[in-house]
Amino acid sequence: MSKILVTGGAGFIGSALVKKLAVSHDVVVFDNEFRGSFENLSGINVEQIKGDITNFSDWEKLPNDIDSVFHFGAINGTGYFYTIPEQVLDVNVKGVVNMIDYVKKYSIKDVLFASSSEVYGFPTNFPTSEKEPIQIPTPLNPRYSYSGSKIIGELLCVNNSQKYNFRYTIVRYHNVYGPKMGHEHVIPQFVKKLVSSDDFTIQGDGQDTRSFCFIDDAIDATIMVHNDNTITDRIFNIGNPEEVTILQLIKKLSDISGKNIQPKSTPQNNSGTKRRVPDITKAESCGYSPKIPLIDGLKITYDWYKTYYLNSH
Template sequence: MIKKTFLVTGGAGFIGSHLVERLAMEGHNVICFDNEFRGTFKNFSTDILKKITVKKGDVRKSRDWPKYSGKIDALFHFAAINGTPNFYSIPDIVLDVNVRGTFNALEYAIDHKIPHVLFASSSETYGIPEKFPTSESEKLVVPDVNNPRWSYGASKTMGEVLCVNYAKKYEFKCSIIRYNNLYGPRDQYGHVIPDLLKKIRKNNKFSVEGTGRETRSFCYIDDAIDATLIIERKQKNQVDIFNVGIDIETSIRDLIKYFERILNKKLEPKFKQKIGSGTSRRLPDITKIKKLGFKPKTSFDEGLRDTIEWYK
């Protein structure tokens, strides 16, 4: 394998840290750029830290970006603020980081003549999808501009628009990666699995918003990284969009049953009226990424066990 140089923004976060780790283990030169707002450089072992270059800074500030004079083969722009509680409590910062940060990433790519930009987008851009499985051609919708819940999805949609148009004008390759319900070690609170696990560990009786029949398609982080690297290496079109996830739905009720079996603990969830808004289903169409050779390897039971063990 040819050794390359990669810049990963948000490299200390959940997805970013796993990507940085994989690239470093493959022998590539990796620059990890993060301000540790949600992630931490402590995610990396001493061995990995010896293999990478760490740069602490804010993607919103041009002066903070790495001063690097060599060739960078690809920029993975993964820096963003997510987590549902943040959408409601700090929507202004969510928008600022996710939109201004993407603008700066593209300016950096142009200035440094980076030939490939990979942008971490999200299934949140679909808003409340009309079709299932949901393909990349589904409309991107902001269901309610008055509801801060959609600050994140809107910011990712804007990021996609920026990336596509900059790539076409300045003629670099661009990959839009719409991740769907990733989970695994280092996942942060504000997402379904870690938040539910936190409740369960406190008490076998706990409340859950909704009916429990809502579904998500949970994709293990290692599989998502496999898909990401396939895109970096095999994408042929100058600009392309990919769903990354799995095409299996799991209801919240079934997720709780998984927890019961793995933890060997009788659980007593109490379902209550949903306060927030959001789609009741997520099921991505992953035909496109499969055509490039992607095949999820991790069963939900296996991935969930590894995740629970990490949280312990």
């Protein structure tokens, strides 16, 4: 049975991945609980080690017989990109540098790096494939602290893999959602407005589009592309190409809630791309096919957050 280290394994995507991996692997979780919590892993038989990915001395607490590293440790959440961009860069870049040093030290041969659709900046082709150029539109907008850190992480993984002879897999997640995803993302923010406010204001005209991928599908895709041994260019979009405008998303959530919402618009500042829809042909060639339609995933997510927000008051 192989042993897998999951950094950030107490977070949203990380903990869901750990639960799936723990069925057939020994799993070690390394997390500082900045956003996640080891409570997310209650009842799961895994080794839990609390530590900071920016401190290599904390990496020394980890076992030396790891077969694979799944690196999910990072600061995510759009709110953080604007409020603590220097910390986003510090954690996300130092974390990868230390991860690579750990991999080199113990001659680990397999690395999976969690990247993001944000690396595409403002794509020009839709659906957007892995061949789309990755970019930082401007260093002056703190939003790009996150995408910049992920681009650097990808560069570190690809270039070090050649020198130190480990296999890399890079997964670019596209708007993964579900229960316990935190509160810095659009779907939980909309649910909170539906549950606890009569004021439903959005930035912009609501015509921007996104493609949301339910957490269970994202985890299935991650494991499938990681396990594939036929593709040499190991960068994969992970997502669901079901594209909706923000207004359509609000309509679906309001239908689920039973409320008739007429959102009010305010000017949009420092916004991202107008469209985001992934080409997942490459992941599909590894056997992936999204199973959860958006309306079903939204219902599950809405119910969880509604209970959470009502109980937190």
